[in-house]
Amino acid sequence: MINLKEFEVWFVTGSQHLYGDETLRQVAAHSREMAEGLSQARGIPVRVEFKGVVTTPEAIHDVCQQADREPKCVGVVTWMHTFSPAKMWIAGLTSLRKPFLHLHTQYNKELPWSEIDMDFMNLNQSAHGDREFGFIGSRMRLNRKIVVGHWKDEDVQAELGAWTRAASAWHDAQGGKVARFGDNMRDVAVTEGDKVEAQIRLGYSVNGYGVGELVKYVEAVTPAQIDAQIGRYMDEYTVGDALRKDGKQNLTLRESARIELGMRAFLTEGGFHAFTTTFEDLTGLVQLPGIAVQRLMADGYGFGAEGDWKTAALVRAMKVMGAGLTGGTSFMEDYTYHFGGNGMKVLGAHMLEVCASIADAKPSLEAHPLSIGGKADPARLVFNVGSGPAVNATLLDMGNRFRMLVNEVDVVPPDLPMGKLPVARVVWIPRPDLKVAAGAWIAAGGAHHTGFSQVVTRKHLEDFAEIAGIEFLAIGKETNLSEFRKELRWNDMYYALARGL
Ligand code: MN
Numbered sequence: 001m002i003n004l005k006e007f008e009v010w011f012v013t014g015s016q017h018l019y020g021d022e023t024l025r026q027v028a029a030h031s032r033e034m035a036e037g038l039s040q041a042r043g044i045p046v047r048v049e050f051k052g053v054v055t056t057p058e059a060i061h062d063v064c065q066q067a068d069r070e071p072k073c074v075g076v077v078t079w080m081h082t083f084s085p086a087k088m089w090i091a092g093l094t095s096l097r098k099p100f101l102h103l104h105t106q107y108n109k110e111l112p113w114s115e116i117d118m119d120f121m122n123l124n125q126s127a128h129g130d131r132e133f134g135f136i137g138s139r140m141r142l143n144r145k146i147v148v149g150h151w152k153d154e155d156v157q158a159e160l161g162a163w164t165r166a167a168s169a170w171h172d173a174q175g176g177k178v179a180r181f182g183d184n185m186r187d188v189a190v191t192e193g194d195k196v197e198a199q200i201r202l203g204y205s206v207n208g209y210g211v212g213e214l215v216k217y218v219e220a221v222t223p224a225q226i227d228a229q230i231g232r233y234m235d236e237y238t239v240g241d242a243l244r245k246d247g248k249q250n251l252t253l254r255e256s257a258r259i260e261l262g263m264r265a266f267l268t269e270g271g272f273h274a275f276t277t278t279f280e281d282l283t284g285l286v287q288l289p290g291i292a293v294q295r296l297m298a299d300g301y302g303f304g305a306e307g308d309w310k311t312a313a314l315v316r317a318m319k320v321m322g323a324g325l326t327g328g329t330s331f332m333e334d335y336t337y338h339f340g341g342n343g344m345k346v347l348g349a350h351m352l353e354v355c356a357s358i359a360d361a362k363p364s365l366e367a368h369p370l371s372i373g374g375k376a377d378p379a380r381l382v383f384n385v386g387s388g389p390a391v392n393a394t395l396l397d398m399g400n401r402f403r404m405l406v407n408e409v410d411v412v413p414p415d416l417p418m419g420k421l422p423v424a425r426v427v428w429i430p431r432p433d434l435k436v437a438a439g440a441w442i443a444a445g446g447a448h449h450t451g452f453s454q455v456v457t458r459k460h461l462e463d464f465a466e467i468a469g470i471e472f473l474a475i476g477k478e479t480n481l482s483e484f485r486k487e488l489r490w491n492d493m494y495y496a497l498a499r500g501l
Pocket of ligand 1: 305306333350449
């Protein structure tokens with residue numbers, strides 16, 4: 001569903017006429033070689049298209065406008081091989097709506113110490129040319145990513161690659177559509193927010209649909225379609241006898257498959273990339289969607305439970321950022337704690353809706369009663385999650401701004417098998433530890449719902465927040481609670497003033 005190879009970033013090199021044709025020809029040849037090299041770099045998932053050496057305000061404005069119009073272009077990479085007087089960039093950068101990255105690099109890696117002459121000096125000027133360009137970015141208060149280092153270095157390519165993933169997620173969000181089946185879980189605060197402001201700031205629209213609209217799609221599913229769908233379940237999961245043909249839960253499974261097919265048809269037809277459900281409004285649905293949500297997420301849909309549209313859109317953005325990488329991303333909830341011996345840990349799970357992309361092995365397909373909501377037993381996939389680094393991210397509406405909050409965590413094995421727990425689950429230790437991380441998270445107003453990922457990192461999310469121009473806060477191994485609380489106070493002041501800057 002998500003293929004980043006469809007996208008490209010444009011590589012634009014700045015210069016001026018003073019250098020003469022021969023130097024500009026060399027600048028173009030170097031730039032072409034660099035763009036091709038970056039395009040083939042393992043760490044960069046999108047194409048890098050060289051779009052020429054620009055030497056006049058008109059050419060700069062023109063390439064920026066073309067970038068805005070090109071649907072495949074998710075962002076622009078700028079680099080000043082030589083000196084490009086930056087007043088020439090004002091009109092172009094004023095009109096540019098796509099994200100941009102300033103690559104502060106140089107064609108040559110080494111100084112030719114014993115051979116260096118003024119010809120070399122005049123050609124390789126990015127050390128000061130990029131400073132002139134940097135000034136205009138800062139003077140215009142433009143959000144942008146700055147990457148420093150030799151273009152062939154793996155860390156530079158990784159930083160560029162991470163930004164292209166964030167830029168792709170941003171591109172996906174522009175015009176993106178989130179469907180809400182029913183409204184918010186009644187009286188819950190953190191899942192609410194200003195949908196108009198979200199569309200202005202973040203680009204996606206959020207609209208509600210009566211569950212009855214969805215039920216029409218569910219009722220239109222044919223028995224033959226259900227049979228085929230159950231065949232897929234049998235291939236992909238471990239399935240007990242009770243759910244199989246003639247088993248006592250077989251009708252339950254058929255209903256779950258019908259709900260999945262109906263939701264899929266609704267979302268496909270409407271062009272949605274994310275959706276929410278709420279167990280308080282299931283009128284006409286026999287079960288709370290379980291396996292349906294788990295499988296739709298695994299196909300790249302964003303999801304939020306209890307009407308949580310901000311998390312649904314965030315999970316979708318994280319799905320785009322992590323596309324093609326090994327590992328998964330899911331809707332998640334901090335569910336319950338281990339405060340006992342062997343370290344303080346979080347058990348993350350939800351009533352049903354954890355994405356199968358984070359399973360450590362073939363999931364087990366099971367049906368059990370739902371302890372809340374009073375509906376029929378829903379089918380769900382049950383699994384554990386493999387150990388290793390991960391993140392939890394949340395997006396909050398603070399009233400005058402959106403705040404993204406990220407906690408780096410380490411997934412660990414459960415102390416003992418949890419054989420009686422009928423839902424997918426993951427155990428993690430937050431960084432730097434649960435005491436500091438949860439203290440900081442709560443001080444920042446972080447939600448109980450998150451986007452959890454073993455592929456998307458704090459860097460991807462920070463780049464995304466920078467592109468969006470929203471507040472970004474991270475909790476990691478360096479976090480100190482009293483410093484973090486000061487950052488919250490400073491940010492409150494900054495965002496109160498920022499509109500005037
Ligand atoms: Mn929840």
